[in-house]
Amino acid sequence: xxQLQESGPGLVKPSQTLSLTCTVSGGSISSGDYYxxxxxxxxxxxxxxxxxxxxxxxxxxxxxLKSRVTISxxxxxxxxxxxxxxxxxxxxAVYYCAxxxxxxxxxxxxxxxxxxxx
Amino acid sequence: SxxxxxxxxxxVSPGQTATITxxxxxxxxxxxCWYQQRPGQSPMxxxxxxxxxxxxxxxxxxxxxxxxxxxxxxxxxQAMDEADYYCHVWDSTTAVFGGGTKLIVL
Numbered sequence: 053x054x055q056l057q058e059s060g061p062g063l064v065k066p067s068q069t070l071s072l073t074c075t076v077s078g079g080s081i082s083s084g085d086y087y088x089x090x091x092x093x094x095x096x097x098x099x100x101x102x103x104x105x106x107x108x109x110x111x112x113x114x115x116x117l118k119s120r121v122t123i124s125x126x127x128x129x130x131x132x133x134x135x136x137x138x139x140x141x142x143x144x145a146v147y148y149c150a151x152x153x154x155x156x157x158x159x160x161x162x163x164x165x166x167x168x169x170x
Numbered sequence: 171s172x173x174x175x176x177x178x179x180x181x182v183s184p185g186q187t188a189t190i191t192x193x194x195x196x197x198x199x200x201x202x203c204w205y206q207q208r209p210g211q212s213p214m215x216x217x218x219x220x221x222x223x224x225x226x227x228x229x230x231x232x233x234x235x236x237x238x239x240x241x242x243x244x245x246x247x248q249a250m251d252e253a254d255y256y257c258h259v260w261d262s263t264t265a266v267f268g269g270g271t272k273l274i275v276l
Contacts, residue, residue: 089265099205099213099256101265112263115171148212155260156203156218163212 054079056149056161064168070139074132074149074161082107082127087152090123090134092145093163100145102134104152139168172261174268181274188244190271192257195238200259202240204233207254207270216255217242249275 060072072090081088089104103113105123113121122135132149144167151159175193182188192202202220205213215224217233220240230245244251252275257268 091267098254098270099258099267101267104265114264152265155201155258155265156215157205157213157258158215158218158224160212160214 054151054159056151056159058147058149058161058164060147060164060166062165062167064139064143064166065170066140066168067138070134070136070143070166070168072134072147072149072164072166074134076130076132080127081125081130081132085153087154088123088125088132089150089152089157090132091148091150091157092143093148094142094145102136102147105132141168144168172259172264172266174257174259174266176255176257176268176271178269179272179274181276182244182247183276184247184249186247188247188251188273190242190244190255190273192240192242192268193238194240194259194266197238197240197259198236200235200261202233202235203258204242205256205258206251207256209253213256244273247273247275251275 055077057075064070087104090102105111120137124133146163146165148163149161150157204217206216207213220235221233232243234241254270256270
């Protein structure tokens with residue numbers, strides 16, 4: 053079955069760019085009517101939607117993060133990417149990639165903790 | 171921006187019925203889903219399109235959505251149901267999560 057695996061640095065310095073990759077295995081990232089999403093969860097807090105890229109290539113971002121976020125897809129590698137620039141300690145969180153089928157996420161990655169600290 | 175409001179915590183005795191609410195403006199006009207998240211795990215979909223259960227989710231977990239409030243109901247609550255629960259909707263082209271409710275099984 054389709055699986056998602058996040059990867060990237062676990063520690064990022066303030067003001068730098070957080071870059072994560074999500075590898076899709078068991079299926080093609082370019083097939084189907086899906087919204088490939090990034091969601092984060094600060095330690096001890098709730099879920100926050102970051103944004104998604106539709107299979108057509110359109111992107112939509114959380115208005116509160118829009119100025120700092122870029123989500124892209126590399127179909128040749130079957131990967132989804134997240135770039136978040138100018139990070140601060142408030143960006144410390146577990147970052148999940150997920151496949152949204154339209155107001156329902158049945159497939160989540162295991163998540164990766166990113167800490168912003170000098 | 172659209173907001174969803176959940177109670178921070180709900181307590182229930184084993185075997186009793188737990189009710190978790192999610193409130194939002196004209197929420198009944200949208201499809202809602204619910205996720206269960208146990209400590210250290212990724213969220214898991216337990217209800218979608220207001221009341222539908224994914225394969226493997228027991229019938230004692232049910233959902234409804236009307237007016238400004240959606241409800242997740244867990245009947246015959248078990249210790250394994252102790253977790254955080256999040257509601258989720260789409261508002262136009264953005265996704266919105268509720269703040270989460272910790273279900274405590276006493």
